[in-house]
Amino acid sequence: MSTNVQRLPAEELYQRELEALISAEHDAVPTGWRLSPRSVLIYLTGGETVKGVEITPKYMGNRRLVEIAIATLVTDRALLLIGEPGTAKSWLSEHLAAAINGDSTKVVQGTAGTTEEQIRYSWNYAMLIAKGPSPEAMVKSPVYRAMETGTIARVEEISRCASEVQDALISILSEKRLSVPELGMEVPAQKGFSVIATANTRDKGVNDMSAALKRRFNIVVLPTPADMATEMEIVRTRVAQLSAGLDLFAAQPDEDTVEKVVTIFRELRFGATLDGKQKLKTTSGVLSTAEAISLLANSMALAGSFGSGSISASDLAAALQGAVIKDEEKDKVSWKEYLENVMKKRGSAWLPLYRACRELG
């Protein structure tokens, strides 16, 4: 395992935990799975020590949602995770695949340019021309490989794909077989095959999913973190994990800083102060938890490279402004109003941050 890889796949990063769970397994394991559904749940929600290995929580939200997701895959139905950007859709999908198959890398990234071949198969044209159609000349898509091996394929951002690409999935999901007319053969899906797709609620208008496709998925909507404490917990853990991999040369943000960032994000996201007494203008950006995480990592980088080594008000201010103001005019107004009407009135604890933000503005 190379340590210089920027980002390891989940199954390698958490190899120790997965191995511990496999060796401690005592429930029935579905065909094609490496773990029982219950162990997958433990892997994802954490909080237990198995064979001396502490299982860290991967998804810190509603445990019930994770249960529904796992149960869906047990019934060999496809799973569709829907949510705002930054609600850990891809994160959850990656860890589900890692826990179930030990392989989270069979991914199709949905874009406007994704073609049907990327869902099914394409050809190595040099070989195709030289030798004619043969199994060797075939370039199999991740979905194809998943069918062959009875594992899970992931389709990211499915709603970005054109409708014909989405339609290609329909026949695979309902027939559970893929035909290759060029070679006159049909590939049946092995037991254990399934698809986890993710879709973004903000992209709904881009390519709305057809009812036919929706019907083939069990749908789980991932919410933004329900309360302040959960969100802070998520931010703290993820920042620690991220910075460990990135050599940021800065101290971890303290409790107070995390709380401030999460407060600002939550207030602007929901358009009201935490106590609900004051209505606020929302911003055009999503201000997701994922953004809060990268914002803190960003300020750590600033502090580590150019500052004192621990996050100061001015490091935070620059990063905050960058995160909040996406659409110049409108967001600037919202942000300024927030500074003057809310932050300024919060008293001395917030004063340094307020000053730093105002100086930038």
Add this chain to the structure above:
Amino acid sequence: MKGQLFGVRHLSPAAAHHLRQALDRARPELVLVEGPSDLNEQMPWLCHPETRFPVAILAYTKAPPVRTILYPFAVYSPEIQAILWAHEHKVPCRFMDLPSGVFLALAQVQPEEAEEESGDTTEAVYRRLETLTGEDHDTFWERHFEQTAGSYQDACNAFGQQLRLTAADDELQTAETLVREAYMKRAICQAVAEGVPEEKIFCVCGAFHVEGLRENAPMTDEEEAALPCLDCAATLMPYSYYRLSSRSGYGAGNKAPAYFELAWEALQSGSLENAAYLYLTRLAKAHRKAGNLVSSAEVIEAMRLSQVLCRLRGSPYPALQDLRDASVATMGHGSFSELAVAAADTEIGKKIGYLPEGVNRTSVQEDFYRQLKALRLEKFRSAEAQRLDLDLREKLNVRSAGAALIDLHRSFFLHRLRVLGIHFATPLPSRQEGANWGEYWETRWTPEAEIEIVESALMGDTIEGAAAFALKERADGSSRIQEAAAIFHDAFLCGMPAAASHALTVLQSLSVDAAALAEVAETASRLSLVARYSDLRRFDHKPILPLLHQLYLRACLTLEDACICDSKAALAVTDAMDKLNALQLNHDFLEEDRWLELLSTVSDRDDLNTRCSGFAMAILLERGKADEALLAREVSRRLSPGVPAELGAGWFEGLAGKNRYALIARLSLWRHLDSYLSTLDETDFRRALVFLRRAFADFSPTEKNDIAENLGEIWGVDASQAAELLMRDTTAEEKEILDGLDEFDFDDI
């Protein structure tokens, strides 16, 4: 004790099911059920073949303050099944708990310790369970008790025993529990003394009490005599699943009664698993009925998913939570809101209980049906909405005195029901302006109304008595004169002079320290309405008049000060002025001089809000108390060049607020306005324009047309040309200028 003690959870289908089986095995000679021992006479009605559950027993104290306890029963209540079993097998059956009067008396001693047994501790335990399992306690209960095969009784008893240990910390609660258990034990001992072999007695009680009944000593005669007791009565009433679901707390209700009934049916049919199939198909059906597309494939997938979900939680069959989550992921496309309507239908349902004719009714119910008959309203007691038009005038062409005024008495009756919050008839708005003798109602009978009637038994023995009590309660609780006036008006509509005069007394005492001008004017005009139409309802209006005078006087005295206000508040002031003006016109005994004098003061003073002054002028004009010369003088004073444009225009706005035709007809006014505008310089003109535009904004096209004619005459333009110019759409060029006005900077005003 040697008899059978069967611990249950209230409103639990599994308990009901296992209880029946246990009864079949035990073949007892006496069944004792936890429930107030003075309510035994209600039992035959519970077993009546026409009775449909849910029903509830309501016990209430006869003397105020009225306290109540409610025992709701669904078909799946273990108590009910025990009673029914006894009835079917001709075995005597009795309630064995403290009499309801004692319960009510105990509740009075410790108000917070009310109806529920061990309520707080149970709640606390449930909260802990919820944090431990991550599921709500109903789901916990369903998984671990409803679905256990066979060993239900042991599980339940163990739970009760553990709960007892936890509850032991709470002294008050423990004390109450001990008293109840001693009493129940005494009931058992009494039965033994009567000659029933102890092993042939079967007791159904909360799982919590099992150990207490086993261990504790019975209550002695002296202890029993020392129990506090209140005089109370009880009645049966139909109940609804909706009500059952909206009451939380152990024993008082559960969240998904229709689902629990499903589970009960499934248990009866032999397999609890059927509940899941029933639930999902009914949900799908309800969802389709709400206009959505649900394929059978989705229902099948929901079933499969729910089965895996329950296995993840280690329960044999899907619990309600599993079924619901599975349906959301499949039929609901991820969001519960899509399924909300169908889920409410399937989980709560619309079921309402029914009691056979002849069941002992509360006196209010008796009174209601008697009056319904006497007023010939019986045909309106149907589930279908019907129109009822009343003519309150005395009919001269009928024979009996009663028939002549039947509609008036119907109106009294329906208004009394309305005051009591009984949803039988709703008043519709009057179709004819000023026809005060006509009243229009829409009637519709629902079992909910029956429940509401029973509930009003707490307030009195007849509909009238209850309404009087309700009105008095409301009157005593009111803190603003408007409220008191509304209550007075209600009492007037109900034809209840005593209640009306009480409301009037309250109104009077409140009016001493009241109140804003607007409130006083509003109240006075309400009273005036009653005074004017009192004859129609055979109501003596004389007691109102002094108060009316008092309010009028107060309004007159405070009006001047109220006129010192900003333009926002001025609207309320002019509104009040309008009402007072109508008041004075309607009642001669209110001094006219005072009003007119006041109006001219307000009109003359130029340190008041100009809009109010303008409005005062408008009233004077309307009443013919201001002549042409006065108007001319005022116009030139108010609209003179030195006066800031917004003040002048505000005054004009007030003036235009009333009696526009008279205004439009006065050519001299428009001449003044014209000359005033022509004296303004560019900036002042722009300012004035903004205000004048607002003043004319709500003039109708005809009125605008008339103004145009006036202006045409003044400027010597052909009237039709002027009108055309005024009425046509604005050109692009003009629009630009108007847009410029919108950007007008008000900061320096």
